[in-house]
Amino acid sequence: MTGAPLPPGAETVVPVEWTDGGLGEGAVRGMRARSLGPEGATGHVQVYRPAEARAHVRAKGSDVKAGDRALEAGTILGPPQIALLAAIGRGTVRVRPRPRVVVLSTGSELVQPDTELGAGQIYDSNSFALTAAARDAGAIAYRVGAVADDAETLRSTIEDQLVRADLVVTTGGVSVGAYDVVKEALSHVADEDEAGSGIEFRKLAMQPGKPQGFGSIGPDHTPLLALPGNPVSSYVSFELFVRPAIRALMGLQDVHRPTTRATLTADKALTSPKGRRQFLRGTYADGRVIPVGGAGSHLIAALAHADALIVVPEDTESVEPGTEVEVVLLG
Numbered sequence: 001m002t003g004a005p006l007p008p009g010a011e012t013v014v015p016v017e018w019t020d021g022g023l024g025e026g027a028v029r030g031m032r033a034r035s036l037g038p039e040g041a042t043g044h045v046q047v048y049r050p051a052e053a054r055a056h057v058r059a060k061g062s063d064v065k066a067g068d069r070a071l072e073a074g075t076i077l078g079p080p081q082i083a084l085l086a087a088i089g090r091g092t093v094r095v096r097p098r099p100r101v102v103v104l105s106t107g108s109e110l111v112q113p114d115t116e117l118g119a120g121q122i123y124d125s126n127s128f129a130l131t132a133a134a135r136d137a138g139a140i141a142y143r144v145g146a147v148a149d150d151a152e153t154l155r156s157t158i159e160d161q162l163v164r165a166d167l168v169v170t171t172g173g174v175s176v177g178a179y180d181v182v183k184e185a186l187s188h189v190a191d192e193d194e195a196g197s198g199i200e201f202r203k204l205a206m207q208p209g210k211p212q213g214f215g216s217i218g219p220d221h222t223p224l225l226a227l228p229g230n231p232v233s234s235y236v237s238f239e240l241f242v243r244p245a246i247r248a249l250m251g252l253q254d255v256h257r258p259t260t261r262a263t264l265t266a267d268k269a270l271t272s273p274k275g276r277r278q279f280l281r282g283t284y285a286d287g288r289v290i291p292v293g294g295a296g297s298h299l300i301a302a303l304a305h306a307d308a309l310i311v312v313p314e315d316t317e318s319v320e321p322g323t324e325v326e327v328v329l330l331g
């Protein structure tokens with residue numbers, strides 16, 4: 001009977017274990033099952049312990065009152081939030097679905113892990129990293145393994161993927177080489193009738209992450225971000241540009257990673273290229289940050305041991321140990 005309405009006139013609930021259950025044989029441990037019938041019932045219930053008024057009674061509105069806001073707009077609906085919506089009788093609510101993000105890596109030199117490496121080949125790590133990062137940001141992510149350096153193949157692969165994409169992320173092929181195929185394939189995909197459509201390629205004043213492409217593609221103008229191929233560059237670019245885009249698509253207000261100030265703990269000064277904002281990898285704890293590895297955009301092992309990015313502003317070329325720096329916490 002837990003949860004049953006109070007009968008008219010009743011003002012408290014006495015647990016059955018505090019009574020004789022109507023059997024006249026002393027305190028009981030529980031009620032007889034209804035199917036066993038009222039055999040032995042006396043019609044009187046002996047109560048052995050007093051219960052205070054309103055004891056064991058859950059008042060209407062003690063969880064959510066009529067007129068209360070049950071959930072703020074922008075709340076991510078996890079299991080408890082879905083329970084709350086059902087509990088207040090809301091069978092449907094308007095939501096922003098998790099964005100579907102398609103991740104493609106490009107490069108004829110790339111092979112799948114777990115296979116034998118041939119001459120001039122390396123394992124594709126970016127597509128795995130970025131797919132995991134997209135899921136971590138809240139998206140539904142689809143990984144498309146390495147696409148060879150051929151503009152037509154890349155264009156048709158992307159077109160095939162558009163049906164399941166709210167956002168497309170590519171890596172590699174955005175620099176200035178003859179085989180920088182993303183740039184070649186996507187530089188002229190603008191829709192003439194749509195101002196602002198197409199993909200633009202630019203050099204940003206940052207390191208890593210200098211060459212970048214961004215824009216929209218296909219009949220639905222699906223947003224596309226073309227990240228550089230160097231593994232650390234693609235990951236840092238994801239953190240700075242793709243993660244906020246995914247979170248904006250989810251309708252969240254807080255789209256950026258948190259930042260803090262920390263004291264640089266290092267045995268020598270950090271150096272940074274003039275005119276580029278540098279994002280070095282580091283570990284952060286208790287107001288201090290320690291650099292991990294160097295500035296090289298290929299240093300995946302150092303990245304795997306870092307939990308923060310140390311930001312060196314574009315006008316700073318050297319940072320002495322003990323200096324306070326800005327740090328992006330990778331969480």
Ligand SMILES: Nc1nc2c(c(=O)[nH]1)N[C@H]1C(S)=C(S)[C@@H](COP(=O)(O)OP(=O)(O)OC[C@H]3O[C@@H](n4cnc5c(N)ncnc54)[C@H](O)[C@@H]3O)O[C@H]1N2
Pocket residue numbers: 105106107109110122123124125126127171172173174175176180208209210211227228229230231233297
């Ligand atoms: N002449 C110039 N060369 C380069 C410049 C420049 O300004 N002038 N910029 C450099 C910078 S900075 C970056 S970043 C890279 C970016 O170039 P791409 O985006 O075209 O990258 P790729 O050439 O495709 O690859 C670079 C590097 O990373 C490896 N890679 C690529 N994809 C993956 C992957 N999925 N998993 C693991 N490793 C990957 C690739 O094999 C190359 O070694 O350009 C510089 N060059």
Ligand code: MOO
Pocket residue numbers: 206207208209210211228230233297
């Ligand atoms: O700026 Mo690139 O992104 O160093 O590696």
